[in-house]
Amino acid sequence: MNAVDATEHYETSARDPAPALLTVVLDTNPHAWALLEDSLPLSKAIANILVFLNAHLACNYANEVAVVASHSQKAAWLYPHESPVTKTAQDADGDVSMNGSSTYNNTTEGPGQVNKYRPFRIVEEQVTHNLRELMASTSGPDVKASNSTMMAGALTLALSHINRRSIAWAEAHGADTAAEASGGGPSSGGHTSGTDTAEGLQSRILIISVSGASDSAHQYIPIMNSIFACQRLHIPIDVCKLSGDAVFLQQASDATKGVYMSLTEPRGLLQYLMMAFLPDQRSRRHLVLPTRVDVDFRAACFCHRRVVDIGFVCSICLSIFCEPLENGNCLTCGTNLEMGDYGAKPAVVARKRKKKKRVNGPSGTATPTPTPTPGP
Amino acid sequence: MAMAAAPSRPFDYLESLPGTTFYKLYQQPSTALAIFRRMLPDLAKCFVMALLYLKDPLPATDLEAWVKAESLKERDNALSILGRLHILSNTVIADNVRAYKVTDPFASSLRQALTGAEKTQSFGVLSHISDGAAISIAELDEYARRQWEGVLGYMVGTSGLGIQRDVNLSKGVKQLLQAGHLVEIRDRRVEITQDGFAFVLQDVSTQVWHILMLYVESADAIGMSSVEVLSFVFLLSSLELGKSYDKKHLTSNQLRTLTDLADFGIVYQDSPDASHFYPTRLATTLTSDSSALSNPISGSLSGPSGTGLNKGGSGFIIVETNYRLYAYTSSPLQISLIALFTTLKYRFPNLITGKITRQSVRRAIEMGITADQIISYLATHAHPQMRKHNVSRSTSNQAGIPPSVLPPTVTDQIRLWQLERDRVKATPGFLFKDFVSLAEYEAPCRYAEEIGVLVWKSDRKRMFFVTRHEQVAAFLRSRK
Numbered sequence: 008m009n010a011v012d013a014t015e016h017y018e019t020s021a022r023d024p025a026p027a028l029l030t031v032v033l034d035t036n037p038h039a040w041a042l043l044e045d046s047l048p049l050s051k052a053i054a055n056i057l058v059f060l061n062a063h064l065a066c067n068y069a070n071e072v073a074v075v076a077s078h079s080q081k082a083a084w085l086y087p088h089e090s091p092v093t094k095t096a097q098d099a100d101g102d103v104s105m106n107g108s109s110t111y112n113n114t115t116e117g118p119g120q121v122n123k124y125r126p127f128r129i130v131e132e133q134v135t136h137n138l139r140e141l142m143a144s145t146s147g148p149d150v151k152a153s154n155s156t157m158m159a160g161a162l163t164l165a166l167s168h169i170n171r172r173s174i175a176w177a178e179a180h181g182a183d184t185a186a187e188a189s190g191g192g193p194s195s196g197g198h199t200s201g202t203d204t205a206e207g208l209q210s211r212i213l214i215i216s217v218s219g220a221s222d223s224a225h226q227y228i229p230i231m232n233s234i235f236a237c238q239r240l241h242i243p244i245d246v247c248k249l250s251g252d253a254v255f256l257q258q259a260s261d262a263t264k265g266v267y268m269s270l271t272e273p274r275g276l277l278q279y280l281m282m283a284f285l286p287d288q289r290s291r292r293h294l295v296l297p298t299r300v301d302v303d304f305r306a307a308c309f310c311h312r313r314v315v316d317i318g319f320v321c322s323i324c325l326s327i328f329c330e331p332l333e334n335g336n337c338l339t340c341g342t343n344l345e346m347g348d349y350g351a352k353p354a355v356v357a358r359k360r361k362k363k364k365r366v367n368g369p370s371g372t373a374t375p376t377p378t379p380t381p382g383p
Numbered sequence: 384m385a386m387a388a389a390p391s392r393p394f395d396y397l398e399s400l401p402g403t404t405f406y407k408l409y410q411q412p413s414t415a416l417a418i419f420r421r422m423l424p425d426l427a428k429c430f431v432m433a434l435l436y437l438k439d440p441l442p443a444t445d446l447e448a449w450v451k452a453e454s455l456k457e458r459d460n461a462l463s464i465l466g467r468l469h470i471l472s473n474t475v476i477a478d479n480v481r482a483y484k485v486t487d488p489f490a491s492s493l494r495q496a497l498t499g500a501e502k503t504q505s506f507g508v509l510s511h512i513s514d515g516a517a518i519s520i521a522e523l524d525e526y527a528r529r530q531w532e533g534v535l536g537y538m539v540g541t542s543g544l545g546i547q548r549d550v551n552l553s554k555g556v557k558q559l560l561q562a563g564h565l566v567e568i569r570d571r572r573v574e575i576t577q578d579g580f581a582f583v584l585q586d587v588s589t590q591v592w593h594i595l596m597l598y599v600e601s602a603d604a605i606g607m608s609s610v611e612v613l614s615f616v617f618l619l620s621s622l623e624l625g626k627s628y629d630k631k632h633l634t635s636n637q638l639r640t641l642t643d644l645a646d647f648g649i650v651y652q653d654s655p656d657a658s659h660f661y662p663t664r665l666a667t668t669l670t671s672d673s674s675a676l677s678n679p680i681s682g683s684l685s686g687p688s689g690t691g692l693n694k695g696g697s698g699f700i701i702v703e704t705n706y707r708l709y710a711y712t713s714s715p716l717q718i719s720l721i722a723l724f725t726t727l728k729y730r731f732p733n734l735i736t737g738k739i740t741r742q743s744v745r746r747a748i749e750m751g752i753t754a755d756q757i758i759s760y761l762a763t764h765a766h767p768q769m770r771k772h773n774v775s776r777s778t779s780n781q782a783g784i785p786p787s788v789l790p791p792t793v794t795d796q797i798r799l800w801q802l803e804r805d806r807v808k809a810t811p812g813f814l815f816k817d818f819v820s821l822a823e824y825e826a827p828c829r830y831a832e833e834i835g836v837l838v839w840k841s842d843r844k845r846m847f848f849v850t851r852h853e854q855v856a857a858f859l860r861s862r863k
Contacts, residue, residue, distance in 0.1 A: 061497045062435075065416055066428050068670050123499040124416060124506050125623045282433040290425045293454035 026069035027209040027287040028172050030165040031056065033085070035076045035138070036156040037145065039217035043250055047273040052249075055277040056215065057134065061127045062285055071208075073168050074134055076141055077161035079153050084164065085137045086130055156218045158256075159229035166236055169210040176208040209288050211265070212237065212244045219251035224314055227255065227307035234259045245284050249273045254303045254314055261302040268297050310338060396596050397422070398467050405469040406488055407610045413506055415492035417617040421670045422468065426450070427461035431470060431485060435493060440474050440482035459833040463854060507622045510629035510659035518661055520625040523651055527663035530648025535583055535590075536716050538566050538575050553646045563597040577751030583720060584752065584760040591665050594647060598640075607636045615640050619650065620669035622662040629659055698766040704790040706739045711766070723747050724757050739793065744800045754801035762788050810838050813852040818845040830858045 033056065040049045060072045074085040234255075237244050243265035246256045250273070260267035266283055270276065283297055308315050308329035319328045324340040335344050397418075400408075408414050419431060433449075434441055450458040462483075465471035470489050476482045485493075537552055538560060560566045565579040575583070582593060595616050602612040615637045622628060630638065641660055644650050652660040699711040700721075708725055711734050712718065718735055721727070724747035727737040747757065765788040787794065818824035824845040831837040831849045840847035849855055 058497050062432050065420055065493075065497065066425075066432075068420060068668065124413070124496060124621050125626075127497070127499075278436055281436055285432050286429045287425070290429045293426055293450055293457050294429065295449055295451055 025207055025209055026067050026071065026176075027063070027211070028071045028073065028169060029060070029063045029287075030073040030075065030169060030210065030212045031060070032075050032077055032158070032161045032165055032212060032214045034156050034158070034214070034216045034218055035078045035141065036154070036218045037079060037150050038154040039156070039219070039250060043217060043273060047249065047276060052215075052273075052276060053135065053138065055280065057131050058277060059280040059285065060130055060134075061124075062281060064126055064130070066285075066287070071172065072130060073165065073172075075161045075164050075168075076138065077156045077158050078141060078145065079156060080145075080149050082157045082160035082164055083137070083141050085141070086133045088133055088137050155225070156216075157226075158214070158216075158218075159226040159233060162212070162214075162230065162233040165212050166233055166240075166242075169208075169212075169240075169242060173208045173210060210240075210242050211288065212242060213247065213284055214244060214256060214259070215247045215249065216256055217249045217251065224307040225312040227312060228309070230255050230259070234262055237263045243288065247276075247279065247284060249276070254305055255307075257299055257302045258304060261299065266296050267299045396600060402469050404610055408614055409469075409486075409488035409492050411614045411617065412492045412496035413621040414614045414617040415489050416496040417620050417670045418468065418470075419493060421620075423464060423470075424457070424461055426454075426457050427465050427470075430461060430465065430483075431493070434471070434483060434485050435490060437484075440476055440484035442476070443473075443481040443483060446483055456833050456835065459830075460835045463834040463836075466854070507618060508629045508632050510627045517625075517627060518651065520664075523625065523661055523663045526651050527648040527665045530646065531587070531590075531665065532714070532716055534560075534594075534647060537573065538579050539583060539716060539719050540573055540575065553643075555643050556646045559594070559597055559601060562601050563593075580723070580750060580752045581756055584756040586759075586763045587665070588668065591647075591649065591669065595649075595669075598643065602640075607639065611636050612640050616669070619644070619662055619666040622667055624662065624664055624667045627659040627661050631658065698764050698769065700761055700764045701766045701769055702739070702761055702789055702793055704792050706793060706796075708737050708739055710735050710737075710764075717764075720760070723750070723752060739797070741800055744797055745804065748801050748804055754798045757797055758789065758794050765789065810848075810850065812838055812848055812850040813855075814846060814848050815852075815855065816844070816846040821845065826862065827855055827859055831855050 035049070043049075043052075060074070063072055064070050073087060076083045076085050234244065237259070242263060244256075244259040244263045245266040246260045246268070248256065248267070248269040257267055259265070268279060268283055270279055286294055286296075305314050305316060306318070306327050307313060308318055309326045310328050310330070313329050315327065315329045319331060320326070321328070321337040321340065321342065321344060323342045323344075324337060326337060326339040328338070331346055331349055332338070332344065335346055336342070337344055408418075419428065423431065430446070447458070462471065466473075469486055471483050472486045474482050474484055484490075533552060534556060537557070557566075560579075561568065563578070564576055565582050567574050567576055582590060585593070599609050599613050599616065602609045611634070615633075630641070633641065641650055641652065642655050644666075645652055645655075645660075647665070648663055649665045650660050650662050699717075701709040701711075703709075708721070710717065710721055713733050718727075718730075721735065721737065724739065724743055725737040726740050726743045727735055729736045744754070744757070748754070769788050815827065821842075824842075824847075828837070828840055828847045831847060832840075834854055836849040836851045836855065838848045838850060
């Protein structure tokens with residue numbers, strides 16, 4: 008207090024920490040939930056997730072949530088669900104904090120309802136209502152047709168929503184989109200620390216996954232693209248794995264520095280959510296977070312969508328193939344690739360070092376001295 | 384650092400309340416939610432949420448292992464605040480293991496807030512009126528703006544500038560401002576005090592809290608229970624803007640509070656006898672951080688009302704590195720505030736210009752305004768263009784330095800001008816001395832530093848000075 012130090016400029020910004028946007032991608036694959044019926048039925052999981060969403064909203068007045076369902080044949084919004092009529096109204100008045108809530112009329116709010124903080128109630132009612140609608144619209148043939156989940160579509164929806172909200176937030180708060188633009192620009196590698204601390208909507212994605220890995224292999228490319236988009240925008244992808252073990256999601260949380268947890272006891276979902284997934288990016292700087300050390304980095308091949316350990320990579324476009332190509336043309340970029348002598352038995356070449364040694368060591372000692380210098 | 388302290392100042396009053404008061408307060412889910420949201424640092428929120436649904440207390444070692452080693456200070460600070468607010472308590476589970484748990488009325492109330500509760504009316508009861516009779520959000524904002532500006536105008540004395548306000552302040556409001564030592568009546572003229580200057584220069588959210596805390600403090604004197612008033616304030620903070628709420632569930636004291644708060648523009652009612660009331664934005668953003676509030680209200684509060692000028696953001700002040708100041712405002716209140724520390728030059732219908740000079744700042748400081756108040760006022764009301772400029776600049780070259788909206792030369796110079804006068808700063812607190820050994824001195828000193836109460840220390844004299852002594856004393860006791 009005795010001197011003003013010119014090197015230390017006081018942070019006099021009157022703003023408080025930026026709010027956080029949490030986007031939950033909920034895997035609603037009916038096949039996988041059927042397998043979990045005994046330990047954690049979907050209804051219970053939803054109840055837990057709703058409490059978690061409320062907890063996130065409770066942390067800050069301006070915090071936002073969004074929920075996307077990654078269903079078996081499509082990805083759908085659970086919250087905020089915008090009908091075409093209200094969408095125009097929202098764009099017109101440019102309201103920020105009331106997003107989604109204005110779409111909901113209060114006719115369902117009878118006097119007999121339990122007393123509850125209104126933002127919580129709106130989220131809950133919309134999520135359960137839309138989920139019920141989604142389930143009702145799923146027909147038997149739909150379920151039979153596919154046993155995977157539309158993770159790529161859901162991730163893309165989540166990303167576009169995050170993008171829209173961050174732009175809207177930045178506009179509403181006077182800051183321009185330079186932070187986002189420079190963070191997302193091609194030169195983002197260098198100044199990561201600068202953009203991390205810059206103010207803006209703090210977004211993150213939480214994937215609650217139940218489907219297995221092999222099911223989503225056919226979406227390898229779009230999933231990886233979304234992951235790289237998140238990485239570039241500094242959006243951590245947290246993964247809460249209730250069953251199975253998805254290869255790509257491990258990579259997702261690893262690449263974006265998110266939290267990865269595979270629950271051994273799905274019944275304790277709420278506690279896992281509250282402890283590991285609730286802290287936002289600011290708090291995470293201070294906390295030891297569960298991550299995976301042994302990340303499964305396997306990729307899926309471009310030709311048959313198989314998950315491969317060892318494959319063939321096109322030297323031009325880096326496409327991955329599980330088996331040698333028939334005529335040597337890359338399926339992605341069409342480059343003719345020389346396979347060389349692939350498959351031929353390596354010929355054992357007789358070593359001629361002994362002779363050389365003798366030439367190099369004319370002193371005639373019986374034991375050859377170990378020469379640490381590398382050969383020519 | 385001063386900014387960090389300023390918004391929490393109204394809450395010093397809360398922290399000084401006895402534990403039994405907290406016990407009563409935490410009975411209401413809305414109170415638990417509001418306190419959780421507004422008064423806890425990020426890390427403390429994480430702790431509370433992590434512990435909330437745990438059946439057994441969490442061993443202290445587990446909690447300590449959860450936090451990174453380099454964030455020890457933040458952890459102890461969070462735990463210290465949680466302890467002061469009686470949210471987290473220490474217990475001992477089997478084998479003498481220290482453990483933390485969330486105290487009960489708070490835990491159950493927060494759980495009720497998250498999951499919904501059966502019988503309470505803690506989050507207000509909506510009244511059902513026809514849409515035609517409803518008041519729009521714009522009208523509520525206008526009402527809140529007019530009332531609040533009226534209060535500030537009364538304090539600064541804008542009527543002296545020749546502009547008559549059309550707001551009638553009730554006697555209660557004036558008494559409250561006097562009781563809070565924000566204004567003094569001398570020779571039947573209103574004179575603003577040093578605290579009053581500090582008050583008017585704060586952002587709106589802090590001002591509202593300040594007033595509410597004054598009101599709560601004075602509640603006991605006029606025969607109302609401060610706990611009841613306080614929980615009603617927290618209830619108001621959880622209501623939704625633009626909705627009308629039923630009054631028939633309220634107690635008589637709450638109705639009385641409602642009428643008083645209507646004078647400040649915090650709630651709106653058609654008449655004191657109306658069957659319902661509307662919270663204004665001043666009430667609904669109570670638990671938000673100031674940024675959420677600053678746009679709609681202070682934007683309309685400060686800028687010329689009725690124009691679309693403030694649509695993009697709240698600020699209207701541009702400060703250049705050559706100390707020139709441009710303020711796009713026609714509000715007599717804002718002009719008289721800016722005139723406190725600036726030499727004004729020109730006035731246009733929507734713009735005033737002036738210069739921050741040594742004389743003008745010294746004059747302000749002599750009146751009792753501090754440099755930090757001036758700087759935080761300028762930063763709060765900085766024009767969006769300055770924020771924009773700041774963003775583009777801060778990403779390019781100043782990686783390590785936190786971005787400041789104002790030109791650093793100006794902020795530093797304002798501080799230096801203050802330092803010319805201010806050479807002594809008083810901090811009330813407690814001195815610990817007469818330690819027998821260096822080791823005995825070091826541990827509590829380090830602890831005090833970690834929980835953020837240490838002000839000064841001297842290793843040679845084995846003395847240190849803290850702002851709060853309770854926890855250090857408890858620490859000393861625990862070591863014996």
